[in-house]
Amino acid sequence: MSRSINLAVIPGDGIGQEVVSEGLKVLSAVLPQDVKLETKEYDFGARRYHATGETLTDADLDALKQHDAILLGAIGDPSVPSGVLERGFLLKLRFAFDHHVNLRPSKLLPGVATPLAGQPEIDFVVVREGTEGPYTGNGGTIRKGTEHEVATEVSVNTAYGVERVVRDAFARAQARPRKKLTLVHKNNVLTFAGHLWTNIFNQVATEFPEVTTDYIHVDAATIYLVTDPARFDVIVTDNLFGDIITDLAAAVSGGIGVAASGNINPGRDFPSMFEPVHGSAPDIAGQGKADPTATVLSVALLLRHLGYDAEADRIDAAVTADLTERATLGARSTAQIGDALAGRVAG
Amino acid sequence: MSRSINLAVIPGDGIGQEVVSEGLKVLSAVLPQDVKLETKEYDFGARRYHATGETLTDADLDALKQHDAILLGAIGDPSVPSGVLERGFLLKLRFAFDHHVNLRPSKLLPGVATPLAGQPEIDFVVVREGTEGPYTGNGGTIRKGTEHEVATEVSVNTAYGVERVVRDAFARAQARPRKKLTLVHKNNVLTFAGHLWTNIFNQVATEFPEVTTDYIHVDAATIYLVTDPARFDVIVTDNLFGDIITDLAAAVSGGIGVAASGNINPGRDFPSMFEPVHGSAPDIAGQGKADPTATVLSVALLLRHLGYDAEADRIDAAVTADLTERATLGARSTAQIGDALAGRVAG
Ligand SMILES: CC(C)[C@H](C(=O)O)[C@@H](O)C(=O)O
Ligand SMILES: CC(C)[C@H](C(=O)O)[C@@H](O)C(=O)O
Numbered sequence: 001m002s003r004s005i006n007l008a009v010i011p012g013d014g015i016g017q018e019v020v021s022e023g024l025k026v027l028s029a030v031l032p033q034d035v036k037l038e039t040k041e042y043d044f045g046a047r048r049y050h051a052t053g054e055t056l057t058d059a060d061l062d063a064l065k066q067h068d069a070i071l072l073g074a075i076g077d078p079s080v081p082s083g084v085l086e087r088g089f090l091l092k093l094r095f096a097f098d099h100h101v102n103l104r105p106s107k108l109l110p111g112v113a114t115p116l117a118g119q120p121e122i123d124f125v126v127v128r129e130g131t132e133g134p135y136t137g138n139g140g141t142i143r144k145g146t147e148h149e150v151a152t153e154v155s156v157n158t159a160y161g162v163e164r165v166v167r168d169a170f171a172r173a174q175a176r177p178r179k180k181l182t183l184v185h186k187n188n189v190l191t192f193a194g195h196l197w198t199n200i201f202n203q204v205a206t207e208f209p210e211v212t213t214d215y216i217h218v219d220a221a222t223i224y225l226v227t228d229p230a231r232f233d234v235i236v237t238d239n240l241f242g243d244i245i246t247d248l249a250a251a252v253s254g255g256i257g258v259a260a261s262g263n264i265n266p267g268r269d270f271p272s273m274f275e276p277v278h279g280s281a282p283d284i285a286g287q288g289k290a291d292p293t294a295t296v297l298s299v300a301l302l303l304r305h306l307g308y309d310a311e312a313d314r315i316d317a318a319v320t321a322d323l324t325e326r327a328t329l330g331a332r333s334t335a336q337i338g339d340a341l342a343g344r345v346a347g
Numbered sequence: 348m349s350r351s352i353n354l355a356v357i358p359g360d361g362i363g364q365e366v367v368s369e370g371l372k373v374l375s376a377v378l379p380q381d382v383k384l385e386t387k388e389y390d391f392g393a394r395r396y397h398a399t400g401e402t403l404t405d406a407d408l409d410a411l412k413q414h415d416a417i418l419l420g421a422i423g424d425p426s427v428p429s430g431v432l433e434r435g436f437l438l439k440l441r442f443a444f445d446h447h448v449n450l451r452p453s454k455l456l457p458g459v460a461t462p463l464a465g466q467p468e469i470d471f472v473v474v475r476e477g478t479e480g481p482y483t484g485n486g487g488t489i490r491k492g493t494e495h496e497v498a499t500e501v502s503v504n505t506a507y508g509v510e511r512v513v514r515d516a517f518a519r520a521q522a523r524p525r526k527k528l529t530l531v532h533k534n535n536v537l538t539f540a541g542h543l544w545t546n547i548f549n550q551v552a553t554e555f556p557e558v559t560t561d562y563i564h565v566d567a568a569t570i571y572l573v574t575d576p577a578r579f580d581v582i583v584t585d586n587l588f589g590d591i592i593t594d595l596a597a598a599v600s601g602g603i604g605v606a607a608s609g610n611i612n613p614g615r616d617f618p619s620m621f622e623p624v625h626g627s628a629p630d631i632a633g634q635g636k637a638d639p640t641a642t643v644l645s646v647a648l649l650l651r652h653l654g655y656d657a658e659a660d661r662i663d664a665a666v667t668a669d670l671t672e673r674a675t676l677g678a679r680s681t682a683q684i685g686d687a688l689a690g691r692v693a694g
Contacts, residue, residue, distance in 0.1 A: 188430045
């Protein structure tokens, strides 16, 4: 394990700056004295786009590549046309750094508010493919703006890309007590991609005899997520289905204020990026109202990825304790929640 | 209004036969004496596929075309490989009969169980496009079964196809008290299709100045469906997004036991098809356990499509009364529920 962390920090837009500050506060508090933390801030997002027209240049990618990991707040602003920062920054980075494992854990902690009745048990992880599917930007438009316009979007799925994420998901399922993996797809309609996913899933399953497997269609998965979320342990799924079901998963397990994610390159050929699932929430930006918990939990994923398991465990425990007591604590600002968490992990 | 209904009946697989029987029972009970109801049963589904290898032939389509409408129970059986009946029957029929408006209402009635806490108000309609998007079967596979396999799925979106369904949705929103229409897409990632949908939506909006509009991404839509479903009045969306969010919508508004749908050709160039959202549920088939309510509500949609609004209203009222009393009624069989509903609409 390296005893230094060279971190790229991308606060981004809206509440990004606020939540990232708290994430860094907790990171500093949890790291042992002998671990040297270096951070470098990057100014990606709406401001830079408006000032320069740039979202993410080759030089930027070269600079980011030098880091051990990346912590991102949020990117996106209503002043920028939809798609520009998403495709030009967020997705460009995921693709450039081959972040093929998009990891999104969901855990409903005791006492945390959920829209579901009866406080069900929720503790699962979604392994979302991050570099293929309908996210590749393949497709196009002809006769744009006319009554004869045709627009296509091509979902690209390769055996190489599917196998590596499925294998990663099996390994994660194998390491968990319940050892259960669910493939979520729509193989009865998207039969080309569906057969590829299903066949590879079944092949890799033979290498993990201890892991129980099942398959459900994405539409049915949304039903189970609200009627029986306890049935899930690890889910592996396509990029777009993963996008959709992880927002729902976040909603039922405490809200996007506490949903963390990692955009991971497991082989560490490139730095992985960790970010809250929520967006930049411009409506509450700068008011100290944003919950930094999702960012702090993303820092825990970051530490786990870099091999600092004990420190990640301390953050998870601090968040659990904080959330469990939250109902009795009254309203707190972004910084107050960050301070509380930093206090707990340091203690 | 025609004073005769020539109905094609497709019981299909699993619980399909049971629920369709009750649907027809209620239909007979609600129709005035002077309306002549003719029905013809068709044997599509797993049994016919196993016996003949056929799912839906050109001759079948010619026969179905003669009817005023189609009532379907459910198609699908584990003995048939995934995709064969879906693509070979259900989707083939939707495409052949140009069912471009896939209508799926969601209404949570008082007293009906929902997985959501606090019994929120839910009363919205999803207008799902039915003949384009990722459902076209475009795409393919190369190097199948090898480690170099590539599988693609092409979402096809045309100005013609998007405009007609968007226009239909605006008209439906205009006719409802709240007059609100939400476009659900993922235009920040699927930018080709997303721009087409968004531009056409904004254009058609100018023709409906009374309708309030908004846009949300499909991932965020799943959050609102569980945290604030009351925000929705009419939703218009793509074929695949519609598939996913209507299962979730059904789950939160009483379950797929009560979710109805219409596959509608508004111009009546072809007969429209009405079916419960649920599948064939082979695990409970033949046991009289299936809830026929979704099929009965599909019959109401069918009647409304054919211009029998008063009769449709009577069915809706009967179902509302039945569901509201359900908690006090104890367990009933499929036929008992059908009898109760038939009794109410006849009265
Ligand atoms: C902002 C957008 C590009 C992104 C995605 O669709 O992946 C977001 O929704 C997410 O889930 O991280
Ligand atoms: C069975 C399947 C082809 C179908 C669909 O995906 O449209 C179903 O899920 C539905 O929603 O009617």
